[in-house]
Amino acid sequence: MVGKATRAYHSPLRAAQAEATRAAILGAAVVVFSERGYTGTTMRAVAAEAGVAVExxxxxxxxxxxxxxAFERAVTGDEHTGRADLPFAEQVDFQAALHAPDQREQLRLFGLMSIGPARRVAAISRAFMQASVVDEDLGKRxxxxxxxxxxxxxxxxxAVAANGPLRPGLTVDAAAxxxxSTLNWYTIWLLLRERHPDGGVFDDQAFAGWVERTVAALLLPD
Incomplete structure (x- = not known):
């Protein structure tokens, strides 16, 4: 008697539930790593934040x-941004800044598009940097x-250089x-998460303006 060939069972509902669980865990991991750092984060804390079993x-x-x-999720966005799993350089806002018609508009759009990634990534970058010191593989990552x-x-x-001159003597490599080095996680973390000497922190508009002015000072002629 010839046995019947078995066929893999696929349940769309089960697949959707698995993806929802994965998204919940990664979203929770972003929150917990950002708040507690690498060494202070436990798998149980991530599970509690996600509302799932630690297993x-x-x-x-x-x-x-x-x-x-979690870091990749913070960089690429999530299902609510419409940019899940899309590399940063391919995201719509970044492409808009690349292809704007003049340098000043490129810098304005770059400042605006920096808000979301900066708020998502700065704190978890701090955790990643801490982890890179104690874990060789994470250091490589x-x-x-x-x-x-x-x-x-x-x-x-x-792209900015293609629309006009950079500061005299400044090459694309040096400008990059x-x-x-200026728009690094620690600088952004200080601006967005820590209180300034004047008693305030940057809101989105202030942060976008700071990025625009800073990059303009770095790149463009006086």
Whole structure:
């Protein structure tokens, strides 16, 4: 008697539930890593924030891998932004800044598009940097993501340079280095999360204006 071939069972409902659980865990991981840092984060705390069993968190990833996944989620956005899993350089707002018709408009759009990523990424970058000191593999991942961030900044600077001159003697590579090093996680974390000497913190409009003015000072002729 010839046995019947088995066919893999696929349940759209089960797949949707699994994806919802994954999204909840990653969203919770962004929150917990951002608030507690790497060493202060526990899988149980992530599970509690997500409203799932701790076994579900362990089934998704190890703590180190969970940090990587949470960081990627913070960079690319989530289902509410409409940009889930889309690399930063391919996102609509970044592309709009690249293809704006003049330098000043490019910088204005760059400032505006920086608000969301900055608020999502600054605090979890702090956790990632802390983890990179104690975990060699995460240290390598941190360096890789910084290389990607530099590449994105270079892409933007090259687009600005294509629309007009940069400061005298400034090359695209040097300008990209200046933007990459100035718009780093610690500077942004200070601006958005810490209280200023004047007693306030940056709101979205103030932050976008600061990015626009700072990048203009770095790149454009007087």
């Amino acid at each position: 579900s968190v362990y089934a998704l990833a190890s703590k180190a891998r969970l940090l990587e996944l 941190w360096r890789e993501q910084e290389e990607r961030r530099y590449a994105d900044m270079r892409t933007f600077v090259a 280095r200046d933007v990459w």
